[in-house]
Amino acid sequence: MGEMKVGVVLPSLEVQARDGIDLRVAARHAEAAGMDSVWLGDHLMTGRPSLDIVAALATAAAVTDRISIGAGVFVPAIRPLAWAAKQVASLQHLSGGRLILGVGSGGDARQWAAAEVDYAERGPRTDRALDLLPALLAGERVRIGAHNVELSPAVTRPPIWVGNASPIAIRRAARAGDGWFPSLIPPAQVAAGAARLAELADSPRDIAVGTTGALGDGVSGRARIAAAIANAYGIEAAGLPIVGSPDEAAHRLNEFRAAGATHVVMGFADGRWRDQCDLLAQSRHLL
Structure with a gap:
């Protein structure tokens, strides 16, 4: 790996005001x-x-x-x-x-x-x-x-990364992109998409994964964040949010790396933005 x-x-206008x-x-x-x-x-x-x-x-x-x-x-x-x-x-x-x-x-x-x-x-x-x-x-x-x-x-x-996890997006990434950029999918689906991308592409492509969660104490847990994702996007999200300590988050990030990801992009579902960024930076250093 x-x-x-x-x-x-980066924080939304609502989070900036808060x-x-x-x-x-x-x-x-x-x-x-x-x-x-x-x-x-x-x-x-x-x-x-x-x-x-x-x-x-x-x-x-x-x-x-x-x-x-x-x-x-x-x-x-x-x-x-x-x-x-x-x-x-x-x-x-x-x-x-x-x-x-x-x-x-x-x-x-x-x-x-x-x-x-x-x-x-x-x-x-x-x-x-x-x-x-x-x-x-x-x-x-x-x-x-x-x-x-x-x-x-x-x-x-x-670098041009084609978004979405669909088969069409994977084909686009293989044909005309430098990378594939799905969001809110588990590592197993990343690995399957990476294998399909390797079959279609004439050279290696970046694989970036968009995800969400909240790190540390005093923030929403996995179940609450997953319910919000399911309500917003209509998908099964029970295992998707990254939560817990920086060490636990680093373990989850490593699962994406093992699946073929070269970049993970995380948005925060709860917590003060600066604090969340600092905790995520700790996880990054632990990688």
Whole structure:
């Protein structure tokens, strides 16, 4: 087993208000704690207040020096493709080449309606984005519709990790991605997906896993967090949350590493964000 990196989801606006911490402080805290990456999701509408992913990740990049800046996940298909490429290139440029670009095709159908994009076209539009983004980011001339598009400045292609645990996502990761990025699945499913990815891909791919939990004492236990996951996503989640001491969490993280994961990204279901980040950093060091 090789080295596995550990990332952390930056606090939501609600958690920032509750804990008295803003995005800049949180990003700097994660970097100082020794985390490998910080992450945010891409949401137009969720029913909860949220920041634009590009503006928020640019802010995180501006106040840090080392840590990777992760989009988990960016949805290019909901945007005009040239505009999506310009946003990605800008983030890669501003971060000094520290961007990790998770790409997904999901989101609530209401978000697609608000963006005036046909929800039924999300699959083909995602495939087109995966096919054309590398050339657009490299500053090459790309035919989009009836026009030739050439963006500047050109940037080094960031790692592109295809989100979701579905067979379609695994095929996309093998065909056009640098990695596979499922969330909320157990290590056994990671191992099965890794085996299928190895069958389809012409070279090794990164495997990153999104997970959640709460570490230490005085926070929600596994059953309560699992019930919240099941209610939100309609999945069986009894064994998914990572809870307990940093040592116990490190043991769980090692299960993902044994299954083939090269990166784990954790969001916190309870507890004060800074405290949770510090406990997760302890687990990372124990790896």
